[in-house]
Amino acid sequence: MDKNTIVGIIGSGAMGSGIAQVAANAGHKVVVYDSNRAALDKAQKSLAATLQKLQEKGKLASAEEVMGRFSFAESVEEFAGCGLIIEAIVERLDVKQSVFAAVEKAVGEDCVLASNTSSLSITSIAAACQHPSRVLGLHFFNPAPLMALVEVIPAIQTNSELIPGAKKLMEQWGKTAVIAKDTPGFIVNRVARPFYGEALRIYEEGMADMATIDWAMTEIGGFKMGPFTLMDYIGHDVNYVVTDTVFQSFFYDPRYKPAFAQKRLLEAGWLGRKSGRGFYNYVEGAAMPQPTKDEVLGTQICERVLAMLINEAAEALYLNIASAADLETAMTRGVNYPKGLLAWCDEWGADKCLEMLDGLYNEYHEDRYRASVLLRKQARGNKKFV
Numbered sequence: 001m002d003k004n005t006i007v008g009i010i011g012s013g014a015m016g017s018g019i020a021q022v023a024a025n026a027g028h029k030v031v032v033y034d035s036n037r038a039a040l041d042k043a044q045k046s047l048a049a050t051l052q053k054l055q056e057k058g059k060l061a062s063a064e065e066v067m068g069r070f071s072f073a074e075s076v077e078e079f080a081g082c083g084l085i086i087e088a089i090v091e092r093l094d095v096k097q098s099v100f101a102a103v104e105k106a107v108g109e110d111c112v113l114a115s116n117t118s119s120l121s122i123t124s125i126a127a128a129c130q131h132p133s134r135v136l137g138l139h140f141f142n143p144a145p146l147m148a149l150v151e152v153i154p155a156i157q158t159n160s161e162l163i164p165g166a167k168k169l170m171e172q173w174g175k176t177a178v179i180a181k182d183t184p185g186f187i188v189n190r191v192a193r194p195f196y197g198e199a200l201r202i203y204e205e206g207m208a209d210m211a212t213i214d215w216a217m218t219e220i221g222g223f224k225m226g227p228f229t230l231m232d233y234i235g236h237d238v239n240y241v242v243t244d245t246v247f248q249s250f251f252y253d254p255r256y257k258p259a260f261a262q263k264r265l266l267e268a269g270w271l272g273r274k275s276g277r278g279f280y281n282y283v284e285g286a287a288m289p290q291p292t293k294d295e296v297l298g299t300q301i302c303e304r305v306l307a308m309l310i311n312e313a314a315e316a317l318y319l320n321i322a323s324a325a326d327l328e329t330a331m332t333r334g335v336n337y338p339k340g341l342l343a344w345c346d347e348w349g350a351d352k353c354l355e356m357l358d359g360l361y362n363e364y365h366e367d368r369y370r371a372s373v374l375l376r377k378q379a380r381g382n383k384k385f386v
């Protein structure tokens with residue numbers, strides 16, 4: 001795969017059109033296909049408008065030139081000349097499997113097939129193909145043109161020789177690529193779960209209100225957005241569903257258990273910013289709750305969430321989900337954490353982190369708070385991660 005590779009995109013929604021823009025911007029001819037003609041027309045119009053805006057801002061030499069690299073296809077047969085296909089359609093395994101099987105018939109033998117799935121197993125998508133060794137995951141973040149990270153995910157069937165080329169191509173597209181094992185949530189959507197989950201737990205217990213938790217995580221923790229503001233921003237239809245899928249995919253491991261406080265919002269249709277109401281009320285003139293700026297409480301909140309995040313990163317490293325370097329890159333570039341979680345652990349000392357987790361475990365007697373064996377080993381040996 002190189003600059004001359006024609007890239008096919010399946011699905012012209014939020015992710016598909018964003019990825020198409022990234023590929024065209026990197027110089028590729030791009031064929032975009034969507035089963036919904038209206039969605040395809042909408043994507044064509046919005047891509048043209050976005051490129052025009054970038055040109056006006058001086059960020060793009062010629063919108064027309066980049067737009068000229070696109071073609072919008074009515075059927076998968078138009079993928080015939082493609083060397084790489086990236087699928088970004090509805091998050092349903094049965095639909096993805098049938099689309100992969102159909103696309104495989106339309107492309108040449110050397111064409112690489114990638115899925116942008118957030119939560120499905122790449123292995124199960126690959127299993128629907130005649131040549132599963134050419135299937136892998138390329139997980140972009142939303143919005144794809146702005147977010148730096150791409151997780152490259154080999155399925156168990158993937159020809160390992162494809163991976164360095166895929167990583168290199170993503171880097172040529174201006175992305176930072178990390179390699180993740182094909183396990184639920186890959187790196188970011190797995191390791192970040194406690195940022196939401198533990199914040200929700202603290203809120204449900206009544207230890208603090210959401211404004212105070214958000215204040216603690218931003219002001220004391222240095223995160224760009226607090227968990228409740230961020231969940232409202234992502235939308236509960238996306239964030240809750242990812243949590244629930246990860247929970248189920250991990251055979252109901254209590255570490256990933258969803259919270260009723262968020263489920264009820266979803267049931268009420270209070271999806272967050274986009275629907276005008278989520279944890280917060282975004283209707284004009286509505287009063288925003290104010291935090292209790294208590295440093296002692298804020299530090300307790302922040303350290304509890306951080307200990308859970310660090311534990312998740314340590315466990316991911318222990319289970320070889322990714323290298324330590326890729327784990328750090330994924331969390332700092334993919335979700336803009338102020339520091340890599342392993343480096344944060346080194347700064348605290350693994351013993352402090354372990355003490356916090358063991359304290360929670362002893363208090364609650366819940367498996368949710370079990371410390372990673374790796375963290376225990378690090379603390380015992382007084383070792384650093386990075």
Ligand SMILES: NC(=O)c1ccc[n+]([C@@H]2O[C@H](COP(=O)([O-])OP(=O)(O)OC[C@H]3O[C@@H](n4cnc5c(N)ncnc54)[C@H](O)[C@@H]3O)[C@@H](O)[C@H]2O)c1
Pocket residue numbers: 010011012013014015016033034035036039040087088089090091095099116117118119139140141142238
């Ligand atoms: N939205 C995110 O934040 C995000 C981030 C990373 C990954 N993802 C993943 O990317 C994928 C797409 O998400 P999205 O947010 O862009 O969805 P979306 O709903 O915005 O777009 C999906 C598009 O796929 C089209 N489509 C549906 N079934 C199709 C089929 N059988 N053949 C061709 N086109 C079909 C729809 O018409 C729609 O235009 C999902 O797998 C999702 O998990 C989403």
